[in-house]
Amino acid sequence: MINNTLDFYNNNSKSYIENTLSLDMSHLYKDFLKDIPKDGHILDLGCGSGRDSLEFIKKGYNVTAVDGSKELAVAASKIIGKEVIYSKFEDLQLTESFHGIWACASLLHVNKNQIVDVIKNISSNLKTNGVFYMSFKYGENEYIDEKERYFNCYTEKTFSEIINKVNNLKVEKIYKTIDILPGRGDITWLNILCIKID
Structure with a gap:
């Protein structure tokens, strides 16, 4: 994650949390949670406001949350009631194993x-038959937006090309959704559910 991206989230953490904390993402939870044991351990990678961590905790899951923004990590810790690990994804080193x-x-x-290296590193902490959900903006480009944040985008085809380089992950489901933030209905998301295989 490049520094300007983190600068944005550090400098705008309060407004970012206000805009995202109350979004209802339950339509994405069902497929992710269906194969995770009721008291399973979930890694929330890039927890942002802590919105999803909070929902998983309410549902009885054990959650470890991580964010690369120091300000978001501090704020989300207060929201979810437990410490959020502050680390860039590229530097993340964890010893626990996760069901999801x-x-x-x-x-x-x-x-x-x-x-590819980041996905390989993070998936090494996933238990066999564990579930890895990730989402990207739909497309084939990479760009810097007007807020100086870096984005990479994928289609079904280009994502399949990179996940094929990760030997122990198999795509179980890949599908598109429309952004639910007001005024962003023109943004399409690529959602991927992978399973860890032996």
């Missing part, structure tokens, strides 16, 4: 030339 990894609109800030 949730990376909702977070890995899209990792440079394309690093994305």
